[in-house]
Amino acid sequence: MKSLYIINQPQKLNQALPFISEQDGILLIEDAVVVATYGSVQANHQTLYVLVEDLIARGLKDKVGVEQWNLVDYPQFVELTLQYDKSVSWL
Amino acid sequence: MMNKSICIVFNKAPYGSQAGRELLDIALMAAAFDMPITALFVEQGVYQLLKGQEPDILDIKNHSATFKALPLYGIEDILVEEDALQKFNLNVQELVEIDGLKTISSSHAQSLLANSDFILTL
Numbered sequence: 001m002k003s004l005y006i007i008n009q010p011q012k013l014n015q016a017l018p019f020i021s022e023q024d025g026i027l028l029i030e031d032a033v034v035v036a037t038y039g040s041v042q043a044n045h046q047t048l049y050v051l052v053e054d055l056i057a058r059g060l061k062d063k064v065g066v067e068q069w070n071l072v073d074y075p076q077f078v079e080l081t082l083q084y085d086k087s088v089s090w091l
Numbered sequence: 092m093m094n095k096s097i098c099i100v101f102n103k104a105p106y107g108s109q110a111g112r113e114l115l116d117i118a119l120m121a122a123a124f125d126m127p128i129t130a131l132f133v134e135q136g137v138y139q140l141l142k143g144q145e146p147d148i149l150d151i152k153n154h155s156a157t158f159k160a161l162p163l164y165g166i167e168d169i170l171v172e173e174d175a176l177q178k179f180n181l182n183v184q185e186l187v188e189i190d191g192l193k194t195i196s197s198s199h200a201q202s203l204l205a206n207s208d209f210i211l212t213l
Contacts, residue, residue, distance in 0.1 A: 001205055015102065015134055018174075018197040021205045088210040090102075091110075 004084035007032045008091070013041065016090040020046055025084055027077065029054055037063040051077060095208035096127040101136035102212055105155070106146050110213040111139045112154045117211065119157075122164035129168040129207065130161055131200060137175045140186040155187055162190040170195045170203070 002023050007013050008030040020026060022045040028036055029051040035041065036050040037060050052071045055061040064071065072080065081087050099118050103110045121128055132140060144155045161169055173194045176182060183194060195203070204210055 001208075003205065003210070019133065019201050019204055021201055024205070086209065088204075089212065091212045 001085040004080055004087045006087060006089045007035075008089070010035050012090055017042065022046060025049060025080065027051065027072070027080065029077075033058065033060060036060075036065065036069045040065065040068060043068075049080065094124075094126045096129070096206075097121055097209045097211060098129045098131055098204055098207035100204075100210060100212045101130065101132045101139050102134045104135040104138035105144065106149060106151050108213075111136070112152075114211065114213050115154055115157055118161065118166060119164050122161075122166050125165075128166045129170060129203065130158075130166055131170050131172075131203065132175070133172040133197075133200060134175050135179070137171055137179060137181060137186075140171065140189075140192075141181070142185055142187055158187055159189050167191050169193070170200070172197060172200055 004025045004027055005016060005020050006027050006029060007016060010032050013032060013035050025047045026043065027049040033050050033054045041048065047070065048068055049070045049072045050064060052061065052073050055064065099114050101111055101114055105111050118128055118130055139155065140158060144153055146153050169189050169192045171192060171194045174197050176194065
């Protein structure tokens with residue numbers, strides 16, 4: 001099963017990574033979006049998304065390393081939850 | 092119809108939040124509905140199971156002994172992340188005695204999560 005892991009705090013990404021499978025997606029929202037601005041993440045093949053509204057709100061949209069991160073807006077967030085078999089809020 | 096499986100993930104130490112207690116309540120409640128449940132303790136969540144907790148000193152109720160009730164409610168998959176125990180210099184003997192408690196690797200936890208219908212953290 002493909003899961004979409006939703007992360008809302010910056011320190012939670014590294015904590016969750018060992019438990020996230022290769023076929024999964026990772027979506028950063030809220031305070032966690034800052035992670036998309038400081039270089040690369042040690043992801044192994046997971047698809048990486050970041051919520052653009054939360055980047056814009058924080059003035060960070062132009063600081064994202066574009067090649068690794070897919071920017072999604074709220075409607076696309078909804079699409080993603082349908083595209084994956086389940087969503088996991090890793091709090 | 093097969094009941095959907097739930098993996099309840101404890102990833103925070105007590106007592107900075109009520110997450111552990113609330114997840115425990117959810118586990119016991121879901122068990123009453125005959126859902127296949129796994130209780131998974133990862134990262135600092137392993138501290139939930141440490142023996143000798145005395146939260147009364149903070150006027151907080153001690154829920155750690157209630158973890159022993161999990162098997163009585165039919166929850167037999169009680170899994171503790173090995174790497175977390177090592178990282179925090181703990182061993183299984185220091186945890187509350189729960190029938191059937193097992194340690195698992197992070198990669199085993201990863202495949203377990205991939206195969207669960209629902210995953211819950213708080």
